[in-house]
Amino acid sequence: MSRAIVFNGDETWEMRELPVPDPKPGGAIMRVEATGLCHSDIDHFRGHVHTSYGGAFPSIAGHEIVGRIEKITAEAREEWGVEEGDRVAVRDIVIMPDGYRIYGHDFSVDEGSGLHGGFAEHLELLPGSMVYRLREDAPADELTVFEPLSCAVTWVEPISPGDTVVIEGPGHMGMATIVAARAAGASKIIVTGTTKDQFRLDCARKIGADDTIDVETEDPVARVAEITGGAMADVVLDAAAGNPITVNLAMHLVRKGGHVVIAGMKDKPLDGFHSDWIPTRRITIHPGAGLDTKGAVDLINQGKVPTSALLGESFPLEQFEQAFSLLTRQTPGRDTVRVALRLA
Numbered sequence: 001m002s003r004a005i006v007f008n009g010d011e012t013w014e015m016r017e018l019p020v021p022d023p024k025p026g027g028a029i030m031r032v033e034a035t036g037l038c039h040s041d042i043d044h045f046r047g048h049v050h051t052s053y054g055g056a057f058p059s060i061a062g063h064e065i066v067g068r069i070e071k072i073t074a075e076a077r078e079e080w081g082v083e084e085g086d087r088v089a090v091r092d093i094v095i096m097p098d099g100y101r102i103y104g105h106d107f108s109v110d111e112g113s114g115l116h117g118g119f120a121e122h123l124e125l126l127p128g129s130m131v132y133r134l135r136e137d138a139p140a141d142e143l144t145v146f147e148p149l150s151c152a153v154t155w156v157e158p159i160s161p162g163d164t165v166v167i168e169g170p171g172h173m174g175m176a177t178i179v180a181a182r183a184a185g186a187s188k189i190i191v192t193g194t195t196k197d198q199f200r201l202d203c204a205r206k207i208g209a210d211d212t213i214d215v216e217t218e219d220p221v222a223r224v225a226e227i228t229g230g231a232m233a234d235v236v237l238d239a240a241a242g243n244p245i246t247v248n249l250a251m252h253l254v255r256k257g258g259h260v261v262i263a264g265m266k267d268k269p270l271d272g273f274h275s276d277w278i279p280t281r282r283i284t285i286h287p288g289a290g291l292d293t294k295g296a297v298d299l300i301n302q303g304k305v306p307t308s309a310l311l312g313e314s315f316p317l318e319q320f321e322q323a324f325s326l327l328t329r330q331t332p333g334r335d336t337v338r339v340a341l342r343l344a
């Protein structure tokens with residue numbers, strides 16, 4: 001049997017035990033070691049899923065999944081190039097006959113084995129999955145950072161070696177973006193946040209940011225001008241979620257002819273945006289939208305990712321409530337850059 005956290009879609013959850021099946025032809029069974037938590041899990045908890053499939057309930061959430069192949073079919077072994085016992089990162093997308101779906105969002109617990117999310121001790125990998133071998137010499141909870149990093153490695157594509165980069169938003173995506181930006185050749189990295197983000201801004205410096213700015217106590221435009229000798233940023237990456245105001249700020253932090261990447265979800269429209277900024281200052285806007293799991297796993301396996309600094313805090317399955325409280329920033333006096341669940 002496999003213990004699982006099941007979200008009902010109405011801000012309630014329950015622990016269930018589900019039988020572990022044999023793999024389907026072309027599939028495998030994975031023993032989950034750890035799964036990272038992210039903002040989309042909070043939305044899922046509240047009944048909102050942003051995938052194109054649209055989600056399914058009740059369901060096992062969790063899509064930042066690291067584990068070991070426990071049982072694999074000959075077809076999957078051939079296709080994925082992994083063996084029983086291998087530690088792998090799971091790409092969240094699975095190609096199905098009727099389109100694609102996302103583990104941890106788009107499978108009801110009542111469909112098939114139900115084991116298609118990361119907040120469970122086992123994951124049934126369906127044919128059409130993609131998995132990538134991960135290093136053995138780091139704890140699994142640290143390695144779950146492969147998933148936010150998979151996005152971040154695509155967001156940094158406009159960066160050229162030697163660039164000065166501003167990253168708005170010191171959440172777990174912002175932290176992964178620091179690492180990706182450095183790997184892409186950024187020579188100076190500045191991270192912005194609010195006064196409530198003090199702990200996270202301190203972490204950003206440990207992870208590799210050269211400077212941090214609290215936009216509530218300092219003028220971010222003046223500070224970036226000072227740090228860059230008036231040149232401003234070559235690339236601004238907006239990784240802040242929940243408030244569109246950072247988009248306008250990005251337009252003021254970037255240099256003429258520079259690049260702005262819009263990534264963090266704002267959940268509402270933006271006031272005060274002046275589109276003349278784009279032609280008069282020749283700003284190129286890019287979507288922060290890609291996913292490159294292999295690129296992220298390669299960086300981790302090459303030792304270019306400070307996985308322990310990026311981990312934040314991790315909890316065993318029994319402490320899901322505490323993990324979720326910290327994720328939603330509802331634990332008084334305590335903050336973290338990231339939360340992961342340990343399942344083995």
Ligand SMILES: [Zn+2]
Pocket residue numbers: 037038039040063064147148
């Ligand atoms: Zn995620």
